[in-house]
Amino acid sequence: MIALAAALSLAVAQQAQPFAVPSADGYVLTGQADVPEGGSRGVVIMVAGTGAFDRDVTFGRSGTPRDRLFADLATRFNARGMTALRFDRRGVRHGVPPTEAIDAAAAPGVTAEALSADVGALYDWARSSAGLEARCVVFFAHSEGAVHVAGVAKAGAPEPALVIGMGAPLESKVSAVRWQSTGRDADSLTMMDADGDGTITNEEVRSNWMNTPSAVFETLAPFLHPNGAWTPADLDQLRANQTALYEQAKASAMALDDATPYPSAAAPVFSGAWWKSWMTDDEPLAARFARWRSPLILHYGDRDSQVREQRQRAAAEGVLGQEQVRFVSHPGRGHSLGTEPLMGPIEEAIADQIADEAAAACPG
Structure with missing residues (x-):
């Protein structure tokens, strides 16, 4: 009722x-x-x-x-x-x-x-x-x-x-996409550090990952460290690796013709010009x-x-x-x-x- x-x-x-x-x-x-x-x-x-x-x-x-x-x-x-x-x-x-x-x-x-x-x-x-x-x-x-x-x-x-x-x-727009590409996961791992000691154990990940931005991917496995815990150096390396991938994605975007269907000809939702704007519009x-x-x-x-x-x-x-x-x-x-x-x-x-x-x- x-x-x-x-x-x-x-x-x-x-x-x-x-x-x-x-x-x-x-x-x-x-x-x-x-x-x-x-x-x-x-x-x-x-x-x-x-x-x-x-x-x-x-x-x-x-x-x-x-x-x-x-x-x-x-x-x-x-x-x-x-x-x-x-x-x-x-x-x-x-x-x-x-x-x-x-x-x-x-x-x-x-x-x-x-x-x-x-x-x-x-x-x-x-x-x-x-x-x-x-x-x-x-x-x-x-x-x-x-x-x-x-x-x-x-x-x-x-x-x-x-x-x-x-x-x-x-x-x-540049700042938003750059954070999504290079900062979201590291920031999410930091949020999982329940005791605030700077090290994020896999136990902390399992307990807290669903309350972070990276829960959007609905996949736990990438956030479990093979050594059992993330150190500050690991987070720095994660940011560096994702930054390199972001730069590759940016280069690919800038190579698109403005009229190219994006993300693909099979799914033509935007234009290449729209996607490039997220890599260039920094106001x-x-x-x-x-x-x-x-x-x-x-x-x-x-x-x-x-x-x-x-x-x-x-x-x-x-x-x-x-x-x-x-x-x-x-x-x-x-x-x-x-x-x-x-x-x-x-x-x-x-x-x-x-x-x-x-x-x-x-x-x-």
């Missing part, structure tokens, strides 16, 4: 208004605006992270409708009088069989610049008389979605009422957000496998004012604020908290 009551509480009357909006290069973006019955106090533009995501952003393994992260959040926004604007990332089709979801012909156009321009086009449309005529707009960005909202700020767009981030980077995203005076509320889980809160706090230092940015920490939660290091669903109380924050920015 508790689960039923929760479901009924979210069954808010709404109208899904489909849209087709041209981006700067003519690509037509599709999606829907979920409008609450009785009028809207503002619009939340929802921007997904890295992946071939349609408007629902299915990114969980609970086997419930809550795995559709953005569809679930949209219902919560509607319950608070907010319109939720959800869109299909360019190159992704909605409402078709999985084998037809990727538009391979669009891959060359899936660049960092185009993805940011797409968000900008939707922002313009949401505020226009031809669109939603929104007077109050909030951005909700998951992971890489924050990169593209920051791109809208860099382009000089008007300030939104609020930016809410979930696992959102403030460091540069901190905090600096781009600083072009706006809009407040930022940034949510991070301490099990996040992709983005670490302390690194983002460091990136914000001296760039974003303390009154502009608020960090919200969630113990035991991951990149999508669920129990897993990477995937959702979002913990219900946190999803409601995010919806409350959006509504508070648009008092009506």
